[in-house]
Amino acid sequence: MNFENFILPHIWNLKPYSSARDEFKGKEGIFLDANENPLGSGVSENWNRYPDPLQLAIKDQLADIKSCSTNQIFLGNGSDEAIDLLMRMTCQSGVHNIILCPPTYGMYEVSASINHIEQRKVSLSKNYQLDVEGILQTVDQNTRLLFLCSPNNPTGNKLKRSDIYTLIESFKTGFVVIDEAYIDFSDEPSFILELAKYPQVIVMQTLSKAYGLASLRLGMAFAHPTLIQLLNKIKPPYNIGGATQEIVFKALNNPSFKNDSVRLILAERTRLVDSLQNIPDIIQIYPSDANFILVHFKRATELFNYLIESQLITRNRSSVALCEDSIRITIGLSEENDKLVQLIKQFYSA
Incomplete structure:
Protein backbone atom coordinates (compact mmCIF):
# COMPACT_ATOMS: atom_id res chain seq x y z
CA MET A 1 0.00 0.00 0.00
CA ASN A 2 1.35 3.43 -0.94
CA PHE A 3 0.52 5.40 2.19
CA GLU A 4 1.69 8.68 0.68
CA ASN A 5 -1.31 8.67 -1.66
CA PHE A 6 -3.71 8.93 1.29
CA ILE A 7 -1.81 11.31 3.60
CA LEU A 8 -2.02 15.07 3.17
CA PRO A 9 1.25 16.29 1.56
CA HIS A 10 1.98 18.90 4.23
CA ILE A 11 1.63 16.22 6.93
CA TRP A 12 3.81 13.77 5.05
CA ASN A 13 6.54 16.42 4.65
CA LEU A 14 6.13 17.99 8.09
CA LYS A 15 9.21 18.44 10.24
CA PRO A 16 8.01 17.52 13.74
CA TYR A 17 8.68 19.47 16.92
CA SER A 18 11.68 18.07 18.74
CA SER A 19 11.28 18.14 22.51
CA ALA A 20 14.02 18.01 25.11
CA ARG A 21 13.12 14.42 25.92
CA ASP A 22 13.33 13.48 22.25
CA GLU A 23 16.90 14.76 22.09
CA PHE A 24 18.09 13.13 25.34
CA LYS A 25 16.38 9.90 26.38
CA GLY A 26 18.47 9.04 29.45
CA LYS A 27 17.17 9.15 33.01
CA GLU A 28 20.37 9.97 34.88
CA GLY A 29 22.19 13.27 34.93
CA ILE A 30 21.81 16.95 35.74
CA PHE A 31 18.91 18.18 33.63
CA LEU A 32 19.29 21.77 32.53
CA ASP A 33 17.73 21.33 29.10
CA ALA A 34 13.93 21.61 29.42
CA ASN A 35 13.29 24.70 31.56
CA GLU A 36 11.79 22.56 34.34
CA ASN A 37 11.56 23.54 38.00
CA PRO A 38 14.60 22.00 39.78
CA LEU A 39 12.93 22.31 43.22
CA GLY A 40 10.27 19.65 42.64
CA SER A 41 6.49 20.02 42.60
CA GLY A 42 5.27 21.11 46.03
CA VAL A 43 3.36 17.87 46.55
CA SER A 44 4.35 14.51 47.99
CA GLU A 45 5.50 13.20 44.61
CA ASN A 46 7.63 15.15 42.19
CA TRP A 47 6.23 15.71 38.71
CA ASN A 48 8.63 18.47 37.74
CA ARG A 49 10.24 16.56 34.87
CA TYR A 50 8.63 16.15 31.46
CA PRO A 51 7.45 12.59 30.72
CA ASP A 52 8.56 10.21 27.99
CA PRO A 53 6.95 11.68 24.84
CA LEU A 54 6.65 8.22 23.26
CA GLN A 55 5.57 6.28 26.39
CA LEU A 56 7.97 3.45 25.56
CA ALA A 57 7.66 1.56 28.86
CA ILE A 58 3.90 1.24 28.44
CA LYS A 59 4.24 0.29 24.80
CA ASP A 60 6.61 -2.54 25.74
CA GLN A 61 3.91 -3.88 28.07
CA LEU A 62 1.14 -3.47 25.51
CA ALA A 63 3.16 -5.17 22.77
CA ASP A 64 3.23 -8.32 24.89
CA ILE A 65 -0.43 -8.04 25.90
CA LYS A 66 -1.72 -7.30 22.40
CA SER A 67 0.69 -9.55 20.45
CA CYS A 68 2.09 -6.78 18.29
CA SER A 69 5.23 -4.64 17.99
CA THR A 70 5.89 -1.41 19.87
CA ASN A 71 6.19 0.42 16.55
CA GLN A 72 2.56 -0.50 15.82
CA ILE A 73 1.23 1.34 18.89
CA PHE A 74 0.13 4.96 19.30
CA LEU A 75 -1.05 6.23 22.68
CA GLY A 76 -3.36 9.21 22.89
CA ASN A 77 -5.33 11.29 25.34
CA GLY A 78 -8.31 8.97 24.98
CA SER A 79 -9.26 7.44 21.65
CA ASP A 80 -10.65 10.86 20.77
CA GLU A 81 -7.15 12.18 20.19
CA ALA A 82 -6.40 9.41 17.69
CA ILE A 83 -9.72 10.07 15.91
CA ASP A 84 -8.91 13.75 15.56
CA LEU A 85 -5.32 13.18 14.42
CA LEU A 86 -6.39 10.62 11.81
CA MET A 87 -8.78 13.14 10.29
CA ARG A 88 -6.19 15.92 10.28
CA MET A 89 -3.64 13.55 8.77
CA THR A 90 -5.79 12.35 5.87
CA CYS A 91 -8.58 14.82 5.12
CA GLN A 92 -8.57 18.29 3.62
CA SER A 93 -11.70 20.31 4.30
CA GLY A 94 -13.79 20.75 1.16
CA VAL A 95 -12.00 17.92 -0.63
CA HIS A 96 -12.12 14.66 1.30
CA ASN A 97 -14.88 12.81 3.12
CA ILE A 98 -15.36 10.11 5.72
CA ILE A 99 -18.05 7.45 6.10
CA LEU A 100 -19.94 6.82 9.34
CA CYS A 101 -22.47 4.09 10.10
CA PRO A 102 -25.00 5.42 12.60
CA PRO A 103 -26.04 4.76 15.23
CA THR A 104 -22.45 4.75 16.39
CA TYR A 105 -19.96 6.58 18.64
CA GLY A 106 -20.75 10.29 18.45
CA MET A 107 -17.18 11.62 18.52
CA TYR A 108 -16.53 10.55 14.94
CA GLU A 109 -19.13 13.07 13.81
CA VAL A 110 -18.07 15.76 16.29
CA SER A 111 -14.41 15.50 15.33
CA ALA A 112 -15.26 15.63 11.63
CA SER A 113 -17.42 18.70 12.22
CA ILE A 114 -14.62 20.43 14.14
CA ASN A 115 -12.25 19.73 11.26
CA HIS A 116 -14.94 20.72 8.73
CA ILE A 117 -14.82 17.38 6.94
CA GLU A 118 -17.72 16.02 4.91
CA GLN A 119 -19.49 13.11 6.59
CA ARG A 120 -21.35 10.54 4.53
CA LYS A 121 -23.67 8.43 6.66
CA VAL A 122 -24.80 4.92 5.81
CA SER A 123 -27.13 3.73 8.54
CA LEU A 124 -26.92 0.30 10.08
CA SER A 125 -29.77 -2.09 9.37
CA LYS A 126 -32.66 -2.55 11.79
CA ASN A 127 -30.73 -5.35 13.50
CA TYR A 128 -27.71 -3.03 13.75
CA GLN A 129 -25.53 -4.61 11.08
CA LEU A 130 -23.55 -2.98 8.27
CA ASP A 131 -25.09 -2.08 4.93
CA VAL A 132 -22.06 -3.23 2.98
CA GLU A 133 -23.49 -2.48 -0.45
CA GLY A 134 -24.65 0.97 0.65
CA ILE A 135 -21.21 1.78 2.07
CA LEU A 136 -19.38 0.72 -1.07
CA GLN A 137 -21.79 2.73 -3.22
CA THR A 138 -21.08 5.80 -1.06
CA VAL A 139 -17.29 5.58 -1.35
CA ASP A 140 -15.62 7.77 -3.96
CA GLN A 141 -12.00 8.62 -4.78
CA ASN A 142 -11.91 11.23 -2.01
CA THR A 143 -13.15 8.97 0.81
CA ARG A 144 -10.25 8.69 3.23
CA LEU A 145 -11.67 7.08 6.39
CA LEU A 146 -14.34 4.47 7.07
CA PHE A 147 -15.22 4.18 10.77
CA LEU A 148 -16.55 0.85 12.07
CA CYS A 149 -17.31 0.38 15.77
CA SER A 150 -17.44 -3.26 16.88
CA PRO A 151 -18.80 -3.98 19.41
CA ASN A 152 -20.85 -0.94 18.56
CA ASN A 153 -21.80 1.95 20.81
CA PRO A 154 -24.67 2.56 21.64
CA THR A 155 -26.17 -0.71 20.37
CA GLY A 156 -23.72 -3.09 22.09
CA ASN A 157 -23.58 -5.72 19.35
CA LYS A 158 -20.57 -6.87 17.36
CA LEU A 159 -20.64 -6.31 13.61
CA LYS A 160 -20.49 -9.34 11.34
CA ARG A 161 -16.84 -10.12 10.86
CA SER A 162 -17.42 -11.27 7.29
CA ASP A 163 -18.88 -7.84 6.47
CA ILE A 164 -15.85 -6.10 7.97
CA TYR A 165 -13.53 -8.27 5.88
CA THR A 166 -15.51 -7.43 2.74
CA LEU A 167 -15.17 -3.72 3.43
CA ILE A 168 -11.46 -3.94 4.24
CA GLU A 169 -10.76 -5.77 1.01
CA SER A 170 -12.99 -3.52 -1.11
CA PHE A 171 -12.14 -0.07 0.30
CA LYS A 172 -9.22 1.22 -1.76
CA THR A 173 -9.15 5.00 -1.21
CA GLY A 174 -8.05 5.27 2.40
CA PHE A 175 -8.13 3.56 5.78
CA VAL A 176 -10.63 1.41 7.64
CA VAL A 177 -10.73 2.42 11.31
CA ILE A 178 -12.06 -0.34 13.57
CA ASP A 179 -12.99 0.94 17.01
CA GLU A 180 -12.67 -1.92 19.50
CA ALA A 181 -13.32 0.00 22.72
CA TYR A 182 -15.45 -2.88 24.03
CA ILE A 183 -13.47 -5.80 22.59
CA ASP A 184 -12.56 -7.13 26.05
CA PHE A 185 -16.21 -8.05 26.61
CA SER A 186 -16.58 -9.82 23.27
CA ASP A 187 -15.62 -13.30 22.08
CA GLU A 188 -14.25 -11.85 18.83
CA PRO A 189 -10.46 -11.73 18.27
CA SER A 190 -9.01 -8.28 17.77
CA PHE A 191 -8.17 -7.01 14.30
CA ILE A 192 -4.77 -6.10 15.75
CA LEU A 193 -3.83 -9.64 14.80
CA GLU A 194 -4.68 -8.82 11.15
CA LEU A 195 -2.51 -5.70 10.77
CA ALA A 196 0.30 -7.46 8.91
CA LYS A 197 -2.19 -8.70 6.33
CA TYR A 198 -4.18 -5.46 6.09
CA PRO A 199 -1.92 -2.36 6.26
CA GLN A 200 -4.95 -0.17 5.49
CA VAL A 201 -6.54 -1.07 8.84
CA ILE A 202 -6.26 1.07 11.98
CA VAL A 203 -7.53 -0.44 15.25
CA MET A 204 -8.51 1.65 18.25
CA GLN A 205 -8.85 0.37 21.81
CA THR A 206 -9.03 1.91 25.28
CA LEU A 207 -8.11 1.34 28.91
CA SER A 208 -11.28 3.10 30.06
CA LYS A 209 -13.55 0.05 30.19
CA ALA A 210 -12.20 -3.35 31.26
CA TYR A 211 -9.08 -1.86 32.85
CA GLY A 212 -11.09 0.67 34.89
CA LEU A 213 -8.88 3.64 33.96
CA ALA A 214 -11.41 6.01 32.40
CA SER A 215 -10.24 8.97 34.48
CA LEU A 216 -6.69 8.67 33.10
CA ARG A 217 -7.83 9.14 29.49
CA LEU A 218 -5.51 6.77 27.67
CA GLY A 219 -6.55 5.48 24.28
CA MET A 220 -4.64 3.25 21.90
CA ALA A 221 -4.34 3.05 18.14
CA PHE A 222 -2.66 0.10 16.44
CA ALA A 223 -1.53 0.33 12.83
CA HIS A 224 1.28 -0.09 10.33
CA PRO A 225 4.53 1.47 11.65
CA THR A 226 4.44 4.13 8.94
CA LEU A 227 1.07 5.38 10.17
CA ILE A 228 2.22 5.27 13.79
CA GLN A 229 5.25 7.39 12.88
CA LEU A 230 2.96 9.95 11.28
CA LEU A 231 0.64 10.06 14.31
CA ASN A 232 3.63 10.58 16.59
CA LYS A 233 4.88 13.31 14.30
CA ILE A 234 1.70 15.41 14.57
CA LYS A 235 0.63 14.74 18.17
CA PRO A 236 1.44 17.28 20.92
CA PRO A 237 4.93 16.59 22.32
CA TYR A 238 3.83 15.38 25.75
CA ASN A 239 0.27 14.19 25.14
CA ILE A 240 0.33 11.57 27.93
CA GLY A 241 1.26 12.97 31.33
CA GLY A 242 3.81 11.39 33.62
CA ALA A 243 1.28 10.56 36.34
CA THR A 244 -0.89 8.76 33.82
CA GLN A 245 2.07 6.82 32.47
CA GLU A 246 3.12 5.73 35.95
CA ILE A 247 -0.36 4.57 36.98
CA VAL A 248 -1.00 2.79 33.68
CA PHE A 249 2.34 0.98 33.99
CA LYS A 250 1.27 -0.36 37.39
CA ALA A 251 -2.20 -1.31 36.14
CA LEU A 252 -0.85 -3.26 33.17
CA ASN A 253 1.29 -5.25 35.58
CA ASN A 254 -1.91 -6.38 37.32
CA PRO A 255 -3.79 -8.31 34.60
Whole structure:
Protein backbone atom coordinates (compact mmCIF):
# COMPACT_ATOMS: atom_id res chain seq x y z
CA MET A 1 0.00 0.00 0.00
CA ASN A 2 1.35 3.43 -0.94
CA PHE A 3 0.52 5.40 2.19
CA GLU A 4 1.69 8.68 0.68
CA ASN A 5 -1.31 8.67 -1.66
CA PHE A 6 -3.71 8.93 1.29
CA ILE A 7 -1.81 11.31 3.60
CA LEU A 8 -2.02 15.07 3.17
CA PRO A 9 1.25 16.29 1.56
CA HIS A 10 1.98 18.90 4.23
CA ILE A 11 1.63 16.22 6.93
CA TRP A 12 3.81 13.77 5.05
CA ASN A 13 6.54 16.42 4.65
CA LEU A 14 6.13 17.99 8.09
CA LYS A 15 9.21 18.44 10.24
CA PRO A 16 8.01 17.52 13.74
CA TYR A 17 8.68 19.47 16.92
CA SER A 18 11.68 18.07 18.74
CA SER A 19 11.28 18.14 22.51
CA ALA A 20 14.02 18.01 25.11
CA ARG A 21 13.12 14.42 25.92
CA ASP A 22 13.33 13.48 22.25
CA GLU A 23 16.90 14.76 22.09
CA PHE A 24 18.09 13.13 25.34
CA LYS A 25 16.38 9.90 26.38
CA GLY A 26 18.47 9.04 29.45
CA LYS A 27 17.17 9.15 33.01
CA GLU A 28 20.37 9.97 34.88
CA GLY A 29 22.19 13.27 34.93
CA ILE A 30 21.81 16.95 35.74
CA PHE A 31 18.91 18.18 33.63
CA LEU A 32 19.29 21.77 32.53
CA ASP A 33 17.73 21.33 29.10
CA ALA A 34 13.93 21.61 29.42
CA ASN A 35 13.29 24.70 31.56
CA GLU A 36 11.79 22.56 34.34
CA ASN A 37 11.56 23.54 38.00
CA PRO A 38 14.60 22.00 39.78
CA LEU A 39 12.93 22.31 43.22
CA GLY A 40 10.27 19.65 42.64
CA SER A 41 6.49 20.02 42.60
CA GLY A 42 5.27 21.11 46.03
CA VAL A 43 3.36 17.87 46.55
CA SER A 44 4.35 14.51 47.99
CA GLU A 45 5.50 13.20 44.61
CA ASN A 46 7.63 15.15 42.19
CA TRP A 47 6.23 15.71 38.71
CA ASN A 48 8.63 18.47 37.74
CA ARG A 49 10.24 16.56 34.87
CA TYR A 50 8.63 16.15 31.46
CA PRO A 51 7.45 12.59 30.72
CA ASP A 52 8.56 10.21 27.99
CA PRO A 53 6.95 11.68 24.84
CA LEU A 54 6.65 8.22 23.26
CA GLN A 55 5.57 6.28 26.39
CA LEU A 56 7.97 3.45 25.56
CA ALA A 57 7.66 1.56 28.86
CA ILE A 58 3.90 1.24 28.44
CA LYS A 59 4.24 0.29 24.80
CA ASP A 60 6.61 -2.54 25.74
CA GLN A 61 3.91 -3.88 28.07
CA LEU A 62 1.14 -3.47 25.51
CA ALA A 63 3.16 -5.17 22.77
CA ASP A 64 3.23 -8.32 24.89
CA ILE A 65 -0.43 -8.04 25.90
CA LYS A 66 -1.72 -7.30 22.40
CA SER A 67 0.69 -9.55 20.45
CA CYS A 68 2.09 -6.78 18.29
CA SER A 69 5.23 -4.64 17.99
CA THR A 70 5.89 -1.41 19.87
CA ASN A 71 6.19 0.42 16.55
CA GLN A 72 2.56 -0.50 15.82
CA ILE A 73 1.23 1.34 18.89
CA PHE A 74 0.13 4.96 19.30
CA LEU A 75 -1.05 6.23 22.68
CA GLY A 76 -3.36 9.21 22.89
CA ASN A 77 -5.33 11.29 25.34
CA GLY A 78 -8.31 8.97 24.98
CA SER A 79 -9.26 7.44 21.65
CA ASP A 80 -10.65 10.86 20.77
CA GLU A 81 -7.15 12.18 20.19
CA ALA A 82 -6.40 9.41 17.69
CA ILE A 83 -9.72 10.07 15.91
CA ASP A 84 -8.91 13.75 15.56
CA LEU A 85 -5.32 13.18 14.42
CA LEU A 86 -6.39 10.62 11.81
CA MET A 87 -8.78 13.14 10.29
CA ARG A 88 -6.19 15.92 10.28
CA MET A 89 -3.64 13.55 8.77
CA THR A 90 -5.79 12.35 5.87
CA CYS A 91 -8.58 14.82 5.12
CA GLN A 92 -8.57 18.29 3.62
CA SER A 93 -11.70 20.31 4.30
CA GLY A 94 -13.79 20.75 1.16
CA VAL A 95 -12.00 17.92 -0.63
CA HIS A 96 -12.12 14.66 1.30
CA ASN A 97 -14.88 12.81 3.12
CA ILE A 98 -15.36 10.11 5.72
CA ILE A 99 -18.05 7.45 6.10
CA LEU A 100 -19.94 6.82 9.34
CA CYS A 101 -22.47 4.09 10.10
CA PRO A 102 -25.00 5.42 12.60
CA PRO A 103 -26.04 4.76 15.23
CA THR A 104 -22.45 4.75 16.39
CA TYR A 105 -19.96 6.58 18.64
CA GLY A 106 -20.75 10.29 18.45
CA MET A 107 -17.18 11.62 18.52
CA TYR A 108 -16.53 10.55 14.94
CA GLU A 109 -19.13 13.07 13.81
CA VAL A 110 -18.07 15.76 16.29
CA SER A 111 -14.41 15.50 15.33
CA ALA A 112 -15.26 15.63 11.63
CA SER A 113 -17.42 18.70 12.22
CA ILE A 114 -14.62 20.43 14.14
CA ASN A 115 -12.25 19.73 11.26
CA HIS A 116 -14.94 20.72 8.73
CA ILE A 117 -14.82 17.38 6.94
CA GLU A 118 -17.72 16.02 4.91
CA GLN A 119 -19.49 13.11 6.59
CA ARG A 120 -21.35 10.54 4.53
CA LYS A 121 -23.67 8.43 6.66
CA VAL A 122 -24.80 4.92 5.81
CA SER A 123 -27.13 3.73 8.54
CA LEU A 124 -26.92 0.30 10.08
CA SER A 125 -29.77 -2.09 9.37
CA LYS A 126 -32.66 -2.55 11.79
CA ASN A 127 -30.73 -5.35 13.50
CA TYR A 128 -27.71 -3.03 13.75
CA GLN A 129 -25.53 -4.61 11.08
CA LEU A 130 -23.55 -2.98 8.27
CA ASP A 131 -25.09 -2.08 4.93
CA VAL A 132 -22.06 -3.23 2.98
CA GLU A 133 -23.49 -2.48 -0.45
CA GLY A 134 -24.65 0.97 0.65
CA ILE A 135 -21.21 1.78 2.07
CA LEU A 136 -19.38 0.72 -1.07
CA GLN A 137 -21.79 2.73 -3.22
CA THR A 138 -21.08 5.80 -1.06
CA VAL A 139 -17.29 5.58 -1.35
CA ASP A 140 -15.62 7.77 -3.96
CA GLN A 141 -12.00 8.62 -4.78
CA ASN A 142 -11.91 11.23 -2.01
CA THR A 143 -13.15 8.97 0.81
CA ARG A 144 -10.25 8.69 3.23
CA LEU A 145 -11.67 7.08 6.39
CA LEU A 146 -14.34 4.47 7.07
CA PHE A 147 -15.22 4.18 10.77
CA LEU A 148 -16.55 0.85 12.07
CA CYS A 149 -17.31 0.38 15.77
CA SER A 150 -17.44 -3.26 16.88
CA PRO A 151 -18.80 -3.98 19.41
CA ASN A 152 -20.85 -0.94 18.56
CA ASN A 153 -21.80 1.95 20.81
CA PRO A 154 -24.67 2.56 21.64
CA THR A 155 -26.17 -0.71 20.37
CA GLY A 156 -23.72 -3.09 22.09
CA ASN A 157 -23.58 -5.72 19.35
CA LYS A 158 -20.57 -6.87 17.36
CA LEU A 159 -20.64 -6.31 13.61
CA LYS A 160 -20.49 -9.34 11.34
CA ARG A 161 -16.84 -10.12 10.86
CA SER A 162 -17.42 -11.27 7.29
CA ASP A 163 -18.88 -7.84 6.47
CA ILE A 164 -15.85 -6.10 7.97
CA TYR A 165 -13.53 -8.27 5.88
CA THR A 166 -15.51 -7.43 2.74
CA LEU A 167 -15.17 -3.72 3.43
CA ILE A 168 -11.46 -3.94 4.24
CA GLU A 169 -10.76 -5.77 1.01
CA SER A 170 -12.99 -3.52 -1.11
CA PHE A 171 -12.14 -0.07 0.30
CA LYS A 172 -9.22 1.22 -1.76
CA THR A 173 -9.15 5.00 -1.21
CA GLY A 174 -8.05 5.27 2.40
CA PHE A 175 -8.13 3.56 5.78
CA VAL A 176 -10.63 1.41 7.64
CA VAL A 177 -10.73 2.42 11.31
CA ILE A 178 -12.06 -0.34 13.57
CA ASP A 179 -12.99 0.94 17.01
CA GLU A 180 -12.67 -1.92 19.50
CA ALA A 181 -13.32 0.00 22.72
CA TYR A 182 -15.45 -2.88 24.03
CA ILE A 183 -13.47 -5.80 22.59
CA ASP A 184 -12.56 -7.13 26.05
CA PHE A 185 -16.21 -8.05 26.61
CA SER A 186 -16.58 -9.82 23.27
CA ASP A 187 -15.62 -13.30 22.08
CA GLU A 188 -14.25 -11.85 18.83
CA PRO A 189 -10.46 -11.73 18.27
CA SER A 190 -9.01 -8.28 17.77
CA PHE A 191 -8.17 -7.01 14.30
CA ILE A 192 -4.77 -6.10 15.75
CA LEU A 193 -3.83 -9.64 14.80
CA GLU A 194 -4.68 -8.82 11.15
CA LEU A 195 -2.51 -5.70 10.77
CA ALA A 196 0.30 -7.46 8.91
CA LYS A 197 -2.19 -8.70 6.33
CA TYR A 198 -4.18 -5.46 6.09
CA PRO A 199 -1.92 -2.36 6.26
CA GLN A 200 -4.95 -0.17 5.49
CA VAL A 201 -6.54 -1.07 8.84
CA ILE A 202 -6.26 1.07 11.98
CA VAL A 203 -7.53 -0.44 15.25
CA MET A 204 -8.51 1.65 18.25
CA GLN A 205 -8.85 0.37 21.81
CA THR A 206 -9.03 1.91 25.28
CA LEU A 207 -8.11 1.34 28.91
CA SER A 208 -11.28 3.10 30.06
CA LYS A 209 -13.55 0.05 30.19
CA ALA A 210 -12.20 -3.35 31.26
CA TYR A 211 -9.08 -1.86 32.85
CA GLY A 212 -11.09 0.67 34.89
CA LEU A 213 -8.88 3.64 33.96
CA ALA A 214 -11.41 6.01 32.40
CA SER A 215 -10.24 8.97 34.48
CA LEU A 216 -6.69 8.67 33.10
CA ARG A 217 -7.83 9.14 29.49
CA LEU A 218 -5.51 6.77 27.67
CA GLY A 219 -6.55 5.48 24.28
CA MET A 220 -4.64 3.25 21.90
CA ALA A 221 -4.34 3.05 18.14
CA PHE A 222 -2.66 0.10 16.44
CA ALA A 223 -1.53 0.33 12.83
CA HIS A 224 1.28 -0.09 10.33
CA PRO A 225 4.53 1.47 11.65
CA THR A 226 4.44 4.13 8.94
CA LEU A 227 1.07 5.38 10.17
CA ILE A 228 2.22 5.27 13.79
CA GLN A 229 5.25 7.39 12.88
CA LEU A 230 2.96 9.95 11.28
CA LEU A 231 0.64 10.06 14.31
CA ASN A 232 3.63 10.58 16.59
CA LYS A 233 4.88 13.31 14.30
CA ILE A 234 1.70 15.41 14.57
CA LYS A 235 0.63 14.74 18.17
CA PRO A 236 1.44 17.28 20.92
CA PRO A 237 4.93 16.59 22.32
CA TYR A 238 3.83 15.38 25.75
CA ASN A 239 0.27 14.19 25.14
CA ILE A 240 0.33 11.57 27.93
CA GLY A 241 1.26 12.97 31.33
CA GLY A 242 3.81 11.39 33.62
CA ALA A 243 1.28 10.56 36.34
CA THR A 244 -0.89 8.76 33.82
CA GLN A 245 2.07 6.82 32.47
CA GLU A 246 3.12 5.73 35.95
CA ILE A 247 -0.36 4.57 36.98
CA VAL A 248 -1.00 2.79 33.68
CA PHE A 249 2.34 0.98 33.99
CA LYS A 250 1.27 -0.36 37.39
CA ALA A 251 -2.20 -1.31 36.14
CA LEU A 252 -0.85 -3.26 33.17
CA ASN A 253 1.29 -5.25 35.58
CA ASN A 254 -1.91 -6.38 37.32
CA PRO A 255 -3.79 -8.31 34.60
CA SER A 256 -5.87 -10.21 37.15
CA PHE A 257 -7.96 -7.11 37.89
CA LYS A 258 -8.90 -6.71 34.23
CA ASN A 259 -9.62 -10.42 33.81
CA ASP A 260 -11.71 -10.60 36.99
CA SER A 261 -13.58 -7.44 36.00
CA VAL A 262 -14.53 -8.84 32.61
CA ARG A 263 -15.67 -12.13 34.12
CA LEU A 264 -17.83 -10.46 36.78
CA ILE A 265 -19.30 -7.86 34.41
CA LEU A 266 -20.26 -10.53 31.89
CA ALA A 267 -21.90 -12.60 34.65
CA GLU A 268 -23.84 -9.54 35.83
CA ARG A 269 -24.82 -8.72 32.26
CA THR A 270 -26.39 -12.16 31.89
CA ARG A 271 -28.12 -11.89 35.26
CA LEU A 272 -29.49 -8.42 34.51
CA VAL A 273 -30.82 -9.47 31.11
CA ASP A 274 -32.53 -12.48 32.70
CA SER A 275 -34.18 -10.22 35.29
CA LEU A 276 -35.35 -7.67 32.73
CA GLN A 277 -36.87 -10.33 30.48
CA ASN A 278 -39.58 -10.86 33.10
CA ILE A 279 -40.87 -7.28 32.75
CA PRO A 280 -43.72 -7.19 30.18
CA ASP A 281 -43.33 -3.45 29.39
CA ILE A 282 -39.89 -4.03 27.90
CA ILE A 283 -40.22 -4.35 24.14
CA GLN A 284 -36.72 -5.64 23.35
CA ILE A 285 -33.36 -6.23 24.97
CA TYR A 286 -30.77 -6.07 22.22
CA PRO A 287 -27.90 -8.58 22.12
CA SER A 288 -24.74 -7.18 23.71
CA ASP A 289 -21.04 -7.91 23.36
CA ALA A 290 -20.12 -4.96 25.56
CA ASN A 291 -20.31 -3.87 29.20
CA PHE A 292 -23.74 -2.34 28.62
CA ILE A 293 -27.09 -3.24 27.15
CA LEU A 294 -29.50 -1.29 24.99
CA VAL A 295 -33.13 -1.79 25.96
CA HIS A 296 -36.28 -0.72 24.09
CA PHE A 297 -38.85 0.37 26.70
CA LYS A 298 -42.41 1.58 26.57
CA ARG A 299 -42.37 5.26 27.64
CA ALA A 300 -38.60 5.23 27.70
CA THR A 301 -38.08 8.93 28.39
CA GLU A 302 -40.54 8.89 31.29
CA LEU A 303 -38.73 5.89 32.75
CA PHE A 304 -35.36 7.59 32.26
CA ASN A 305 -36.54 10.63 34.21
CA TYR A 306 -38.07 8.43 36.92
CA LEU A 307 -34.74 6.68 37.39
CA ILE A 308 -32.92 10.00 37.67
CA GLU A 309 -35.33 11.10 40.41
CA SER A 310 -34.13 8.03 42.33
CA GLN A 311 -30.50 9.00 41.61
CA LEU A 312 -29.99 6.09 39.23
CA ILE A 313 -28.47 7.45 36.05
CA THR A 314 -28.70 5.69 32.70
CA ARG A 315 -28.29 7.06 29.16
CA ASN A 316 -31.40 7.95 27.17
CA ARG A 317 -30.73 7.14 23.52
CA SER A 318 -34.28 7.81 22.32
CA SER A 319 -33.20 10.72 20.13
CA VAL A 320 -30.68 8.58 18.24
CA ALA A 321 -31.81 7.19 14.89
CA LEU A 322 -32.76 3.50 15.08
CA CYS A 323 -32.66 3.67 18.91
CA GLU A 324 -36.05 5.27 19.47
CA ASP A 325 -37.49 4.71 22.98
CA SER A 326 -34.28 3.00 24.04
CA ILE A 327 -32.08 3.40 27.12
CA ARG A 328 -28.46 2.38 27.33
CA ILE A 329 -27.62 0.75 30.66
CA THR A 330 -24.07 0.20 31.86
CA ILE A 331 -23.63 -3.03 33.81
CA GLY A 332 -23.09 -2.08 37.44
CA LEU A 333 -22.46 -3.88 40.70
CA SER A 334 -24.87 -6.63 41.69
CA GLU A 335 -26.72 -4.41 44.17
CA GLU A 336 -26.89 -1.57 41.65
CA ASN A 337 -28.38 -3.82 39.01
CA ASP A 338 -30.91 -5.15 41.52
CA LYS A 339 -31.91 -1.58 42.39
CA LEU A 340 -32.35 -0.80 38.69
CA VAL A 341 -34.69 -3.75 38.17
CA GLN A 342 -36.64 -2.83 41.30
CA LEU A 343 -37.15 0.76 40.12
CA ILE A 344 -38.20 -0.31 36.62
CA LYS A 345 -40.82 -2.64 38.08
CA GLN A 346 -42.05 0.14 40.36
CA PHE A 347 -42.35 2.55 37.44
CA TYR A 348 -44.50 0.22 35.36
CA SER A 349 -46.65 -0.93 38.28
CA ALA A 350 -47.54 2.62 39.36
